Amino acid sequence: LGILVTALVGSFRIGSVIAQDSPKSGNRVEPDVAMVNQFIKQFEPAELSQETTEKIKGVFGEAAKKVVAKRKQSGVTPEMLKKRNEAVKQARDEGKKPKEVREIGLNALGGSEEQRKVVVETEELLAKARVEVGKLLTLEQKGKLPKQLQSNLKEPLPPKNPK
Numbered sequence: 001l002g003i004l005v006t007a008l009v010g011s012f013r014i015g016s017v018i019a020q021d022s023p024k025s026g027n028r029v030e031p032d033v034a035m036v037n038q039f040i041k042q043f044e045p046a047e048l049s050q051e052t053t054e055k056i057k058g059v060f061g062e063a064a065k066k067v068v069a070k071r072k073q074s075g076v077t078p079e080m081l082k083k084r085n086e087a088v089k090q091a092r093d094e095g096k097k098p099k100e101v102r103e104i105g106l107n108a109l110g111g112s113e114e115q116r117k118v119v120v121e122t123e124e125l126l127a128k129a130r131v132e133v134g135k136l137l138t139l140e141q142k143g144k145l146p147k148q149l150q151s152n153l154k155e156p157l158p159p160k161n162p163k
Helices: 003-021 031-041 050-074 078-093 098-109 112-132 141-142 146-151
Strands: none
Touching: 031 050, 050 112, 078 098, 078 112, 098 112, 112 146
16 A cells, blocks of 8 residues: 555655746646657656656757747647647558658648648657667667667668669
């Protein structure tokens, strides 16, 4: 029983610490903070130290702020991104190649050419941030993560040159 109470108290503490990290506007979490929190949640299987988690929040948080600002400035809405994400998920489920998946996602996004360009740029910014985060983890920590996340934390391979 003592262990259970300790575990409960510990989880409340963690919950309150996470809640304190979230600057809110009204009842909503800022989009960049929500992005970081969602990203951090994926690392739970790796059982990261508080220090490593803070470093990840710093690296990814910086990128998330830039991404949210750029997308907001160009008028990319959450609804547009939701449409894109749904189309991308469906295309992946259908077994489409990554290049096709990206194209399908951009078409589903709608919007102007400028907005599409911003989405591509911001995705690249996030990809670079993920690679930087990957450099903060040990091989053992990476090994505990889902395969998809592991591959997102690696430098992309150079494109193959078909001859």
